[in-house]
Amino acid sequence: MRQRIREEQASVALYWDFENLHASLAEARQEGAYSKQDNRFKVQEPLIDVQAVVELAASFGPTAINRAYCNWQYFSRYRDALLQCAVELIQLFPPGGSAKNGADIKLCLDAMEDLGRFGHIGTVIIVGGDSDFMPVSQKVKAAGRTLVGIGARKNTNRHWAKSCHEFCYYESLVESPAATSALAAEADxxxxxxxxxxxxxxxxxxxxxxxxxxxxxxxxxxxxxxxxxxxxxxxxxxxxxxxxxxxxxxxxxxxxxxxxx
Structure with a gap:
């Protein structure tokens, strides 16, 4: 099904546009559940299976970078899941009245800087469905690295998805047997x-x-x-x-x- 493009020892850099995925999942459940401003500026109920995404990243190699971008003041209920998966949190406050936190821009800049600094990174995984990620996909591929995308099915831009070496829809990931962050306890x-x-x-x-x-x-x-x-x-x-x-x-x-x- 999937083929590993980079050698086994190459490491993985995982970047989350966290609010993007959360908002997509909320809107998929009910239109306007997140997009309305009175819904956006309140503490959010967890929707993302953080461990399922981290485990998928681990299947491509040892994870060297696991960084998530968001305005975390409204996402405190993800605390335990993020700590359990050792996610580095990048706080982004909206700079103006548009309420857009600019996570995609910061994410892309950091990803390119990391590729230049760390030659051991073989696979870049971006969690988010925006077409804004297309320029960075071209840079990642030009640098000879593998690009994997993860996004919600309904809100992922198809051009962005096709620009990746591999794209995984979040819904397929959490429905698979490998997504086991909420497993029932077993004897062994x-x-x-x-x-x-x-x-x-x-x-x-x-x-x-x-x-x-x-x-x-x-x-x-x-x-x-x-x-x-x-x-x-x-x-x-x-x-x-x-x-x-x-x-x-x-x-x-x-x-x-x-x-x-």
Whole structure:
């Protein structure tokens, strides 16, 4: 389905036009739910599954930048989700009566500056659906980096979506099995984490068979504190073997490959 364009070690820069996505989801639920000024200038109820987006980003490589732009005074109820996912918050106050915070402009400027400073960035992910991002898409591609876009289906500009190497509609992302930020508790959290990592890699690489070592690296991206011993397994290999009822393994050209049954 998807193909990774950059090498495995290249890192990911994730930029959120946070208010753009939130507003799109609110309007998709009910027209005028956000666009009316009396609705915009009040504390917002959370609508975005932050972890689902962060997990998708992790499937492209280790995340080096995770930065969100917004007027955060109205988005305090996202606090726990943003902290849990280690999102860097950039505060933008509207400079005039238009109430436009200029997040897209600041985001694009920062993205280009980061590409110039950090050669290890291989994939740029922009969360937002505005056509204003089209110029930066041209610059990102000219720099030889992979560009991935994420936006709400109803409000995403189709020209912007087509200008990306890959575009994921937010609704499809959260409806997929890989979007598991609100998972029901299971008997073995290690098993759920293994499944999440394997599914994300399979979707990103377009092949159900994925490298066993890549699964381990993906698990650590999803939860840097994870330790198999805390879940009763001597090491990662022992953990994988304990899951043989639903994990297949075979030898590959460069090591062991696994897939979910």
């Amino acid at each position: 959290p290690a098993a759920e984490l293994f499944k999440r990592a394997t599914r994300l890699l399979a979707q990103t690489q377009g092949d159900a068979w994925v490298s066993q070592s890549a699964v381990w690296h993906m698990i650590k991206r999803l939860d840097s504190t994870f330790d198999p011993q805390e879940h009763g397994h001597a090491n990662f290999l022992a953990m994988r073997k304990a899951f043989e009822a639903w994990v297949e393994a075979k030898d590959g050209a460069s090591g062991t490959l696994v897939r979910l049954r």
